Amino acid sequence: MSNGRRSADDYEITPDLPDSALHTTGTDHITLIGSNAEDTIEFYRDVLGMPLVLRQPNLDDPSQTHLFFDSGDGGIVTFFVNEDRDSDPRPQRTGIGAVHHISFSIDPERFVEIKESLDAIGHGYNEFDRGIFHSLYTRDHNGLTIELSTDKWAIPDDRRGEVLATAQRLREEEGVDFAEERHVDAALEELGIDADKYELPDAPTGAGI
Template structure:
């Protein structure tokens, strides 16, 4: 089973569109416009990912909704959690794909964080709502020992840290050479 779509509110729909279609390459294919529960109305924009008509990321442009001046669009700001805790991740198929996304984001003026987590390798940036997004390549496999460690961690009350990342690098857009 996979998901159909992730839906998020948009602070600036024009900025969201420029980012998700212009930079990410997701195609805007549908909008639903309707009243919103609790009052007001919204436009629900659906962006098709990878040309697949069963996988979307969607954004709400909310209008005339109660309290909309107080909305927090960054998931971590809204939840009052540390930056990067709540984020969304898309998969890539190769190390070259990961490098291509890093370069594309830097060329678009976005800072990028790269982390080799020892079992997956990731690049991260932020969207116009301030949310962290990730492209991730699984580079390892999972063993029964990995499962046992994960199950044991469910009951642990003190930090028993995982090995540190094999690599961590900040790629600043201001230093990007193309």
């Protein structure tokens, strides 16, 4: 590259732990700057179904309240809110260091039911088949893009990275730009993983909202 930096293609794709001073064990929590408590709770608890599990002052700024939601697998999403802040549903402008979107897992066996529940409350979304997973895209009350993603296969959590890395190798060997269902199917076969495939509705591919 002209700036002397290595490109993403220069780095090996592997599920093996890197030679690093530390290794993380998961995502503990993500904290976002929210608007007010009412709108935040209405979306994350009442629309997405996340229990509100903790509420306390922001330890660094007691003028703000710190809300904690359980995203479903032990990972926590938290917000700093203040009753003087109005929500702004306009799409957020992204830049370096900004949050592009947050993706939450949903149960593949409830995928159609979840779509119907969003339809029932009039909360808009777009649906896409991403080849290796299936997603709904919507926005929260502050314009943050929220992805509701479901796996197409019942892959054990401790093998997901291995499956994706193998699918990556197979799609590169085939010379195509994106990993598709056939690459995951081939990866599962190569790795000897017997993973049931879920029945999901047909949906277009393409960009999110």
